[in-house]
Amino acid sequence: MNPKTNRILFVSLFFCISLSLQLSAQQREYVIPEFAKNWSKPGQHPDHIVLNFSEDPSESVSVTWRTSTEITQGYAEIAIASAAPKFWRNAKTIEAKTETMDARKVETAGVVSNYHSVTFSGLTSDTLYAYRVGDGKIWSEWIQFRTASKASKPFSFLYVGDAQNYILELWSRLIREGYRKAPYASFIIHAGDMINDAHSERQWHEWFTAGGWIHRMLPSISVPGNHEYRPLSTKKKENNIRSLSVQWKHQFTLPENGPEIDELKETVYFTDYQDLRVISLNSNLKQEEQIEWLEKVLKNNPKKWVVVTYHHPLFSASSGRDNTRLRSLWKPIFDKYKVDLALQGHDHSYARGRTEPYLAADEQNVLDGLNTRDYTGTVYVVSVSGGKMYKLRPNGWEGWDAQRDRAAENTQLVQLISIDGDKLSYQSFTATGELYDAFDLIKQSDGRPNKFIEKRGYAIDPRRHDNTINYQDQPSEDR
Numbered sequence: 001m002n003p004k005t006n007r008i009l010f011v012s013l014f015f016c017i018s019l020s021l022q023l024s025a026q027q028r029e030y031v032i033p034e035f036a037k038n039w040s041k042p043g044q045h046p047d048h049i050v051l052n053f054s055e056d057p058s059e060s061v062s063v064t065w066r067t068s069t070e071i072t073q074g075y076a077e078i079a080i081a082s083a084a085p086k087f088w089r090n091a092k093t094i095e096a097k098t099e100t101m102d103a104r105k106v107e108t109a110g111v112v113s114n115y116h117s118v119t120f121s122g123l124t125s126d127t128l129y130a131y132r133v134g135d136g137k138i139w140s141e142w143i144q145f146r147t148a149s150k151a152s153k154p155f156s157f158l159y160v161g162d163a164q165n166y167i168l169e170l171w172s173r174l175i176r177e178g179y180r181k182a183p184y185a186s187f188i189i190h191a192g193d194m195i196n197d198a199h200s201e202r203q204w205h206e207w208f209t210a211g212g213w214i215h216r217m218l219p220s221i222s223v224p225g226n227h228e229y230r231p232l233s234t235k236k237k238e239n240n241i242r243s244l245s246v247q248w249k250h251q252f253t254l255p256e257n258g259p260e261i262d263e264l265k266e267t268v269y270f271t272d273y274q275d276l277r278v279i280s281l282n283s284n285l286k287q288e289e290q291i292e293w294l295e296k297v298l299k300n301n302p303k304k305w306v307v308v309t310y311h312h313p314l315f316s317a318s319s320g321r322d323n324t325r326l327r328s329l330w331k332p333i334f335d336k337y338k339v340d341l342a343l344q345g346h347d348h349s350y351a352r353g354r355t356e357p358y359l360a361a362d363e364q365n366v367l368d369g370l371n372t373r374d375y376t377g378t379v380y381v382v383s384v385s386g387g388k389m390y391k392l393r394p395n396g397w398e399g400w401d402a403q404r405d406r407a408a409e410n411t412q413l414v415q416l417i418s419i420d421g422d423k424l425s426y427q428s429f430t431a432t433g434e435l436y437d438a439f440d441l442i443k444q445s446d447g448r449p450n451k452f453i454e455k456r457g458y459a460i461d462p463r464r465h466d467n468t469i470n471y472q473d474q475p476s477e478d479r
């Protein structure tokens, strides 16, 4: 070959290689990493440590953790935290309730472990505590949390939709961004589909690993989604009835103040935190049977604000979805008792909107002479925190007698909600920390519905609770 032919061949080869590299970069598909076989197995060291509220967050809190079955007795220690490191000299030691979860025959779980739980009670309100868990020899780190105040004080909390997919790979950055936005948040609401395959120990391990110590510092208020209900076996001939995640009741210690219906235990409950009542519902089953209990806890609500959370949205965000039956069952109750905010999941996109203010027969003229658009009924939100995304419903909430104000697709989001007396401030942040959506609700004292103030580009510093305004440039169109 002469030098000219060589040069042509060399250039052609170089061109082919660079073209194929470019093409492979463009076509590269995301591959879920293969974890080591024993990665999610329990050991002697406590893990999956999670805080949950019990009856009264100003006096008590529950902690649950996992070990191998070698650890047959667990203990928790708790003391009022101080900056002096030997605060633990005043610690109280409490024996844990230990139960074995033998899920070796459940294919996706394939694990036997011990779960230990302690409810710390008789605590002082509005006080910083430190606790640790272990077996008396092997301990976790000391972990700090603050009890709720008995008085009305400003506070904030986080809310996330479905973590569900790519939990370790992608939910981790979202939940950590949430913590960065609100390090002093009082708790986190998880609106279901926290993992994809209800009983998968590996996916729960991803959830606990992605959230890391956030789960042990900020109590979780969790409701199950449809992905927390799966058959125990994938083999068709065997039992294919959907069962609640085998881990659910073992790994969370949730309030048992729900309806007296076995299937709803630890999935339907309420939590009172300072000026707020949070009602957790189970949208997967026995939806009608929850109404009597729901009416009771709404009717006897001593709190100024009420937030409901459940998985399947009453007003769907995504294309081709509509939970008509659920809407007809629950919306009239939310209307009647003037629920302020409904926090939902399931649709893998974002939608926030509202219904007309509901006025009872004797309230018909409270808005006379006022602009009704400034007042609102329940505000409904669907959000997604994990990596799976669906297309938005094209025509907003048309045909549903509700108005969608803001929507997003292909965006991981975390919400920060702050309550300060008569004001509830809502903000939604992207996984990269940008403010995407914000509004305020102002509680009215004269029987009027909540005043609604759109706050695009509005941010408050959650550490200050003084509503510092920090305007930023925001796109005005939906995305």
Ligand SMILES: [Fe+2]
Residues within 6 Å of the ligand: 162, 193, 225, 226, 227, 311, 345, 346, 347
């Ligand atoms: Fe779902």
